[in-house]
Amino acid sequence: MTLEELEARIPRGKTRTRFAPSPTGYMHVGNLRTALYAWLIARHDGGTFVLRIEDTDQNRLVEGATEVIYRTLKECGLDHDEGPDIGGPVGPYVQSERRELYKMCANLLLEKGAAYRCFCEKCASGEDSGEFERENDPCRDLSRAESDARAANGEPFVIRQKIPREGSTTFHDASFGDITVENKELEDQVLLKRDGLPTYNFANVADDHFMGITHVVRGSEYLASAPKYNLLYEAFGWEIPAYVHCSPVMRDAHHKMSKRNGDPSYEDLTAQGYLTKAILNYVALLGWSPRGELAEKEFFTLPELADAFDIAGISKSPAIFDMEKLTYFNASYLRSMPPDEFAAAAEPYIRQAVKNPAIDAAAVAALLQARCEKLTDIPAKVGFFDALPDYDTALFANKKSKTNPEVSKAMLEAAIPALEAVQNWTMDGVHEALFPLAAALGVKNATLLWPVRIAASGQAVTPGGAVEICAILGKGETLRRLKAGLDKLS
DSSP states (O other): OOHHHHHHTOOOSSOEEEEOOOOSSOOBHHHHHHHHHHHHHHHHTTOEEEEOBOOOOGGGOOTTHHHHHHHHHHHHTOOOSBBTTTBOTTOOOBGGGOHHHHHHHHHHHHHHTSEEEEOOTTHHHHTTTOOSOGGGOGGGGOOHHHHHHHHHTTOOOEEEEOOOSSSEEEEEETTTEEEEEEGGGOOOOEEEOTTSOBOHHHHHHHHHHHTTOOEEEEEGGGGGGHHHHHHHHHHHTOOOOEEEEEOOEESSSSOBOOGGGTOOBHHHHHHTTOOHHHHHHHHHTSSBOOOGGGTTOOOOOHHHHHHHOOGGGBOSSOEEOOHHHHHHHHHHHHHHSOHHHHHHHHHHHHHHHOOOTTSOHHHHHHHHGGGOSSGGGHHHHHHHHHSOOOOOGGGGOBTTTTBOHHHHHHHHHHHHHHHHTOSSOSHHHHHHHHHHHHHHHTSOHHHHHHHHHHHHHSOSSOSSOHHHHHHHHOHHHHHHHHHHHHHHHO
């Protein structure tokens, strides 16, 4: 297919964004935010969201990493309209399958005098970064005839962008405004490497153009490359897309988040018990804030974010990733879930600690929903349902409940026969046995319920009170535990 034919199939007339990750093993928070913002821009405008896999850096590829990308996008609800798995009008959507395109584009730049072949031996080490002074590169001024002849003789080369020596280049970014760079500050970056694969910067420009991308969302670390992108667009005579550079997500005021430093990826966060909806909501607010009547709003569903998302709300300032804030979001999401939905999410974590099938996981979940910040908090809270832990009788003393071991002994002696008499062992049945008993004994409810709860759970802090715990444990196990507690106190 010729460049003219490729040009003819570019979709036009509506917003098109892309998420273009490298399959390097995991989805870090900054990558997830880039995908989310690109998706939100497309959905807000009724446009198209494209997934493109950038695998030209073959040395960094990790087996299975592409599946991680698909799985993460699916879990997050960031559905793509075009991509390697579903196709589309401007495929292929994997860069290593687009080599001929990059070769044709590089040759066009050679013809236009906007690029040159570089045969220098130092290219072997510098071909990705271009880290040498272009003034010292003799290949820049080779005649086209000599360059063609050396290439025809099989001499290895890279193709470099020929940056103008004079003048300046200005580009516009949606967040940072107009930025002007003196051309003399820019190096002649490598476009095509010796192996025929493009560099990241060159492939991006070619792919974004031929995929009709209207808004390029990426990290602010690429701001320095934007002038070179613009010069390429101008050399080709192509329309420059809107740039949306996002400031970095920081671990603290001085350090960017990094997997190498132990900072969590999306998968790490879900493994730590955070809900995908809470992660997305929090990540959306890392560098973007709603405006107008929504300015004070914190909690958004994905469709609400798409409605509210405005590029003008993206901040130039770096965003600090605050685990406590994420935990606050997560706790709010957990507590607002429909009870059956929470029970389904909680059950695997409950069953990590509660193996006894007689214990109703949904009933345990009902106790946890208002008392849980992360799903991974659950196992440590509920193990006592499976087996009564060893505990000290000092737990029976509680100043607020007006109990001590002696008082607790008397309470258990009264509670055990009252509970033995319960015919309908439900929460209501247990309640009707214990609360009138406290009144008959002339004590506060807490004075009776504290020792019952301690004997039933062996813990000072539990999700749920004595009535709920006894109802879930069942009559036989409750009485066994209360009698064991009484034995301890005797």
